[in-house]
Amino acid sequence: MHKGYPKKVIVLSLLSFVVIALALPTPSLASDPFETSCAKVGSQKLENRDLYTCLKIGTVQKWKFTDDGTASFMPFQISGPTWNEIAEQREAEIKAAELLRIQREAEAKAAKAAAEIPKIAGLTIGKLLWSDDFIGSKGSSINSKNWSARNCHRTPGSFGGGACFDAEVVYYAPSAIALDGSADGAAVISTNRVTGLLPSDAGKCLSSYCVFTSGRFDTHGKVAFQYGFIEARIKMPAGSGNHPAFWMLGDNINQVGWPLSGEMDITEIRGNDPRTATSATHFSTIYSANTCCTNHRYLVNELDVGADVTVDFHTYAVAWLPNSISYYVDGKLISTTTPAQVGGHWSFNDKFFLIVNNAVNASFSGSWQNLFSSQMTIDWVRSYQLNGVGEVFTK
Structure with missing residues (x-):
């Protein structure tokens, strides 16, 4: 028998790598199955140069050192979970811990939102009805219970969601929208000049040509x-040509069409004038469903914000x-629109839905020739x- 090795049985997990070492002591078994353990191996003579196998998670083996100085092994079954099952369980625990972290961060931010009720002169702002704080793992999608990430379309009779009508030189792609993974949470729309293949989820170009990919939800x-x-609360994208917007359309738009549905442009920013915020109310002068566009009117106003809105x-x-x-x-008033100013049909007593997007539009936001990417x-x-x-209505 090889000197220093009594007859014994060593239980190890198989299989990682083999090393040859000179005069190394045999390491003890690792107590944690995720650590590495080493033992002499054979079906060969263990002479001056000792052969070791260092083992991690894998098939459980019985190793036996014999009197003639050789080592041999054979598989055997043990009760309880296998190493693969243990690994899967640990992976599930890690995922569960991440989900718990996200849930707790979302709850903390929701509680903060409920406590931070805006205070604006002349308004009595009450309880929080609904919020999305965009909490989640980095790179993950926005909450599909609240939002749909869109490709644009111009489908007859379908004006809602991703219907696009402006001269936007972009392909909208859901993959351009992702959560940033921060503790406070945020959704990021990345706008990029197309330099190679389009993303597989990119929509059609609805202009005479398109140069960028961007996001809309x-x-x-x-x-x-x-x-x-x-x-x-938004940090706007920097660069001439960007046309970011936070706006609303009538929820009945697929039934009555635009502009009878009504449109509230809460804010639009010109990329070539990032210190000015624009808001607008779009409406129909007559009550005539699916009629456009001689009946379309809008009231627009601007406000000098006093800062570059792409910086913070x-x-x-x-x-x-x-x-x-x-x-x-x-908290600064830009403008107010009333039924008397509209003078036609007041479409703003019905339900509306929210839209967030970044377009690239030279006619509104200046030349995009020097724009390559923005967020x-x-x-x-x-x-x-x-x-x-x-009221807020959820489905």
């Missing part, structure tokens, strides 16, 4: 709003009541009661 068919104070986060909101629509940036970061979106009214 909305609550249509999932969450609808009727009155209230609706606000988002700012809040953009609509205070929506049965007989008025008011737009705000950082629009949405920290949160919230809806509160306002002056005692406001």
Whole structure:
């Protein structure tokens, strides 16, 4: 028998790698099955150069050192979980811990949102009705219970969701939208110049040509709003040509068409003028379903924010009541629209849905020739009661 090795049985897990070492002591078995264990191996003579196998998770083996100085082994079954089952269990525990972390962060942020009710002169903002704080693992998708990531389309009779009509030189792709994974949470729309193959989920180009991929998502068919104070905290994308927007369309748009559905542009930013916020109310001058566009009118106003909105986060909101629509940036009033100003059909007593997107549009936001990439970061979106009214409808 090889000197220093009594007859014994050693139980190890198989299989990682083999090393040859000179005069090494035999390591003891690892107590943790995820650590490495080593033992002499054979079916060969163990002479001056000792052969070792270092083993990790794998098939359980019985190793036996014999009197003639050789080592041999054979598999055998043991009760309880296998190493693979233990590994799967540990992986499941890690995933469960990550989900618990995300849940706790979301709950903490929701509690913070409920406590941080905006205070604006002349408005009585009440309880939090709905929010999305975009908590989740880095690179994961936005909450599909609240939002749909869209490709654009121009399907006759289908105006909601991803319907696009502007001269946007972008392919919209759901993969351009992802959570940033931070503790506070945020959704990021990445806009990139196309330099190779398009993403597999990219939609059609609806302009004469398209140069960028970007993202667009909305609550249509999932969450609808009727009155209230609706606000988002956003860091806008930098660069001429960017056309980011936070806006709303009538939930009945597929039934009555646009502009009879109504449209509230809570904010739009011109990439070539990032210190100015624009808001607009679009409406129909007559009650005529699926008629466009001689009946289309809009009221638009601007506000000098006093800062470059691509450098830091700012809040953009609509205070929506049965007989008025008011737009705000950082609590500062941009404008108010009333039925008397519209002078036609008032479409703003019905349910609406939210849209967030970044387009690239030279006619609105300046030349995009020097634009290659940008990011629009949405920290949160919230809806509160306002002056005692406001409802949120979820499906």
